[in-house]
Structures are given as structure tokens and as C-alpha cells.
Amino acid sequence: MTDQIGFVAERRPLPAPLQGSALYQYGYNTSDDLCMWFAFSRSGFDPAKEYAVAFDVGIASDAGVACEAGTAVATYVKAGASSYLPGRVEVNGYWWMNVDKGVPPGGDGSQALALGDIRNDIPGCPSTNKPWGERSLSSGSREIRVRPSNDGTIWFFVMTDSGFESPYQLYFTFLNLRIRALPSTG
Secondary structure, X not given: OHHHHOOEEEEEEOOOOOOOEEEEEEEEOOOOOEEEEEEEEEOOOOOOOOEEEEEEEEEEXXXXXXXXXOHHHHEEEEEEEEOXXXXXXXXXXXXXXXXXXXXXXXXXXXXXXXXXXXXOOOOOOOOOOOOOEEEEEEOOOOOEEEOOOOOOOEEEEEEEEEOOOOEEEEEEEXXXXXXXXXXXXX
């Protein structure tokens, strides 16, 4: 099944007219349920504390703001945090994420927040010569609570969660984390 999806995940130059480079992902959703992610860790957190994390994410896509059907509105950007490396596990012949990302495509989970769909800020919804545009997404005041691992590490991830059978591609142009230590209880 993963051969049919054609996963691509790498740093690439942004397509014209955009400038710079960003994290690129491509996949062909063959099952009405495809998620792809990038993850990284940071250490130095106090393992005895719980932290609240909010997210700001920049994307670039070729889906205009007026696209009202298909992949554009059925593929969401999510961001999350965990005390362990996000990955995939096989359950009864299907691959699942080992973190609670929420239901596809736009539901929140206990470890990830849905930030919005993959439409950019370009007016219209052309079917050919689709222009690439950018958009900023935010969790606002919504936060994920996470306790670091015993060595003080927190894993952060940004992902797409698609509920429509079709190929899609996306660039992640930035990720800002707003992290605060929560007061100790007890």
C-alpha cells in the first residue's frame, strides 16, 4: 500500500513566485485516510513539570481560497507534541499513528490540534495552472498539554491529515512553538 502512496518528504525550494525553501511533502491518498508528518525533538525541559504548547504554522499550497470541494477542504494541517517519537504502528493490517492526532481530517486529538485546511490565500480555485500561495495557521489560545520524557525531551510534529482520495502536496514554511510551563499542582 505505501508504494501506491508515493511518499515524498524533504526540504525543497519553494515554487515560483514564492522564494526560499521549506519542508515539502507529497502523497497520494488511496484510502480516504492519509496522514504525513515531520517531527523533531527538543531537550532541556523539566521532567517534573507539565507544559502547554500552542502552534503557529506557515504553509504553501496550490489550492486557492475558493476551492470548496475535494482535497483542499478535506486535508487539514495539524500540529502536536508528545513525550515520545511520533511514528506508525500496524494494527490489524492497517498503519496508525502512535499519537492521538484526532479523527481525520479536522478533529483535534489529545496530542495534536487541527489548525485549518490546506487552502492558501490566493483568490479563486483554478483547475489548471494552479498558483502557489501561502497562508498562516494558528492554534490561537488552544494548547496541547505534554509532560517531557524522563530525560527532559519533548517531541513536536506538524502534519497533514487527509480524508479525500487524491494526490496532494504541501510546503511547511515555518513552525513557531509557544511553550509555557504549567504551575505545579499538589
